[in-house]
Amino acid sequence: MVTVKDMPGILGLTDSQSLDIYYKMVLSRAASARQRVLQRMGKGSITYSGEGHEATQVGTAYALTPGHDWIFTYYRDVGVVLTIGMTARDVLMAFFARKEDISSGGRNMPSHFSHPKLRIVSEGAPVATQLPHAVGTAFAGKLRGLDEVSMVWFGDGATSKGDCHEAMNFAGVHKLPVVFVCENNQYAISVHWTKQMAVENVAVRAQGYGFPGVTVDGNDVLAVYRAAKEAVERARRGDGPTFIEAKTYRLVPHSSDDDDRRYRSSEEVEEWSEKDPIPRFQAYLEGHGLLDEKTRDELTKKAAEEVDAATEYAENAPLPDPETALRHVFAEEEVA
């Protein structure tokens, strides 16, 4: 388990970048929490939350070059897409399934993100199908002599899927520039990781595919960022894939349809709440004089305002025209 006690400066982060990371984590938390509230108010059918995963998501995504590198997320990755450049408005437009929702125009469930200009590739719901796609963009990049990196995120449950094996093997055989990020929050909905894998750290599997695997404290954003930065640099210089296992915990149920009291104790949730990545990074920044109370309050307020404005905009934005449900099955002729 890697932990980082260095100053962010040692990781090549400027002070403002460190604060930017913090802000992305706070914004991600606020966007997730807001959607849960809105769902409870009957304003949406379902939500998936990233709460608890912020260090893992923001820390990995921050190591990439937005719009240049390839992003393959799964439904929990609000922190990834906000770090790459999607906005709270984009996230809420998907929640409300609005016409101008960049991800899908209201076709995909919320939190199934897509943003072509940012190279955030549309995600499906079958678990692990996005892993071979990330290998494919990396493969194309290598064939074309580009220096792009593909990063793909998935949960611990996904490591049981055939596509995970097939993707990692393909990437290993051909030394492709892809970074596999397993957000190991220890539960695949209700199934504990001990029923998912026979190893304590699933990152050890990378060795079997011929590339390094590293297990990091997924609630330590700097540890995550360091692992991701090394993996991205390694991929970019042509040395092949890396598997990052970030041990974390989701602080809320799997979805708004899930009751996590069925399968985990309140003591366990409480224990992990104490390891919440946001207060943890906040304490770190304060301890190193990078964040004071005033700035912290300002950032928290800024995130809340951004989510408020996004909610208001999205809630009042037009719905898709019903007859457009027939469109985009196949490519359409360009309309002049």
Place this chain on the structure above:
Amino acid sequence: MAEKNMVEAINDAMLEEMKRDPRVMLLGEDVGGGGVFRATQGLRDEFGPDRCFDTPLAESAIIGVAIGASLNGIVPIAEIQFADFIHPAMDQIVSEAARLRYRSNGGWGCPITVRAPYGSGIHGGPYHSQSIEAIYGHVPGLKVVCVATPYDAKGLLKSAIRDPDPVLFLEHKRAYRLYRQDLPDDDFTVPIGEAEVKREGSDITLITYGMMMHHSLKAAETAQDEDGASVEVIDLRTISPLDKKTVLKSVEKTGKALVVYEDNLTGGFGAEVAAIIAQEAFEFLDGPVTRVASPDVPISPYAGVLEEYLLPNPEKIAKAIRDLAAY
């Protein structure tokens, strides 16, 4: 003009498309060495191992990687060695390739061609003989082509490679070396979604595709010679999107429809064709829309006598023509 069999025509189509467009590449199992049917013969020598790419033996990854590559400036032709082995990749084809454009509201497209030899009649047993077109023809967002002649194979494969959407390109393996046909030297394509009347007739419309098209043409000759029945044979060539217009126009003329397919009878693609005719040409019909297909057992058992017993052939089709003509 040069005489080519179907597998050579397919090889030529890939060769010419890879020359025409540097983004086109081929990936699959054993494709580098020419493939088990030699469809990719010589392509690695011509274009190098990066563009004629031997993948690990993993069908889901072949399609999944092709999907990813297609998002990043590559036009992939993914070969599945036998259609029977495509099922592990069904998630990638159905849930991903076919839905990507729709679910992203047109934000992403997936220009991949998936080639697979299919069909029986070569003593392939239950796992080198399957017809899979009905399973995939049911999926919106995916185009499904079934070829059985050198000309159509070459022209349709070029169209598939140039198509902005995923195309499942099914090559009837019994037709690979069935006969040779003169092909134009110049570039040509056959449009996806257009059936062709392979034989004109006035008494019965016979709708078919794949190897059954060849059997049907033979049966039509027999029916003409022995019974004086004039059978119009339509080769669908594309299963999805289906060329309803050509089918309905012919049925309106003849008043009788016979649908012939190699797949199992129940839920085979011919069932959809029969339903369309029943619904949209009802008032022109002068007899029951009839199907000839394989019985509902796994196709095909290995022993020749078992396989022949199950599969439609010219004699069985001719009998169905006779019965329908007499109705």
